[in-house]
Amino acid sequence: MTSPLLITGGTGTLGRLVVARLRVTDCSVRVLSRRSHEPGDGIEFMVGDLATGEGVDAAVHGVGTIVHCAGSTKGDEDKARNLVRAAARAGTQHLVYISVVGAERIPVVSGIDRAMFGYFAAKRAAEEVVTHSGLPWTTLRATQFHDLMFTVVQQLAKLPVIPVPAGVRFQPVEAEEVAARLVELSLGKPSGLVPDIGGPLVYELTELVRSYLRASHRLRVLMPVHLPGKAALAIRAGANLAPEHAVGHRSWEEFLAGRLHEVVSYRHAS
Numbered sequence: 001m002t003s004p005l006l007i008t009g010g011t012g013t014l015g016r017l018v019v020a021r022l023r024v025t026d027c028s029v030r031v032l033s034r035r036s037h038e039p040g041d042g043i044e045f046m047v048g049d050l051a052t053g054e055g056v057d058a059a060v061h062g063v064g065t066i067v068h069c070a071g072s073t074k075g076d077e078d079k080a081r082n083l084v085r086a087a088a089r090a091g092t093q094h095l096v097y098i099s100v101v102g103a104e105r106i107p108v109v110s111g112i113d114r115a116m117f118g119y120f121a122a123k124r125a126a127e128e129v130v131t132h133s134g135l136p137w138t139t140l141r142a143t144q145f146h147d148l149m150f151t152v153v154q155q156l157a158k159l160p161v162i163p164v165p166a167g168v169r170f171q172p173v174e175a176e177e178v179a180a181r182l183v184e185l186s187l188g189k190p191s192g193l194v195p196d197i198g199g200p201l202v203y204e205l206t207e208l209v210r211s212y213l214r215a216s217h218r219l220r221v222l223m224p225v226h227l228p229g230k231a232a233l234a235i236r237a238g239a240n241l242a243p244e245h246a247v248g249h250r251s252w253e254e255f256l257a258g259r260l261h262e263v264v265s266y267r268h269a270s
């Protein structure tokens, strides 16, 4: 019997897809979550909180590889620290981490930077924790997932007048494609920092908002706003993009059509 793989964040958008892909291999899969779940489909769930460290030792016990997909808008450095400490005690052989494109290029120096883009600094700090953990590691940086951009534009579209940060672009990628790459990396040897993964095309945020409004038959006024600070400057210069690694295939348009179809079908069914 081979050691199980542990997927932190295995209940999230990305982690769930990683778990599903690993389930169809011979691997035994364990998931760490803050809530208890019924075991299902051969998945073992462990309750633990990476922010406090509670339950993490038990979750990493006997695990060969950890795919660290747990994350939130704040505190990813602390979560990584609690995880690597437990993993080092347990003698984990490979830690795979998902970070974000631009983590090392978006300076977070002022309070304004931190308030708006502190996420990137936390991801960078978590990368450092992984790099210096003493564990064999692999880190993949991805651009924003389609799902995240969809949530953003959906929220913005609730406003009658939509403030859209001027000059901000995104290169959304399909989470399923990121999951496939993470699985490939987790089944391979520790590789350090690997090439980024980004979606096939770069869009102005305005284009993403307009395409959503068009596809969902909404009329709104868009109001360009200028974001202050060094982090915003770096973002306008494209620090969050990886056009040289536009390896994703599924476009935003394809994703959007599929997601809106799901929403309409759900409304008809309920």
Ligand SMILES: NC(=O)c1ccc[n+]([C@@H]2O[C@H](COP(=O)([O-])OP(=O)(O)OC[C@H]3O[C@@H](n4cnc5c(N)ncnc54)[C@H](OP(=O)(O)O)[C@@H]3O)[C@@H](O)[C@H]2O)c1
Pocket (backbone or CB within 6 Å): 008, 009, 010, 011, 012, 013, 014, 015, 032, 033, 034, 035, 048, 049, 050, 051, 052, 068, 069, 070, 071, 072, 079, 098, 099, 100, 101, 123, 141, 142, 143, 144, 145, 146, 148
């Ligand atoms: N979304 C993007 O566009 C994007 C782009 C690049 C990189 N990433 C990175 O990819 C990873 C996954 O993103 P996602 O969008 O799939 O996230 P998500 O859907 O928000 O899921 C977050 C996951 O993290 C777990 N989690 C959060 N806090 C935790 C804690 N204190 N202890 C244990 N588990 C915790 C949650 O598990 P429970 O609720 O079950 O506890 C959940 O499964 C994150 O590290 C994110 O930074 C995301």
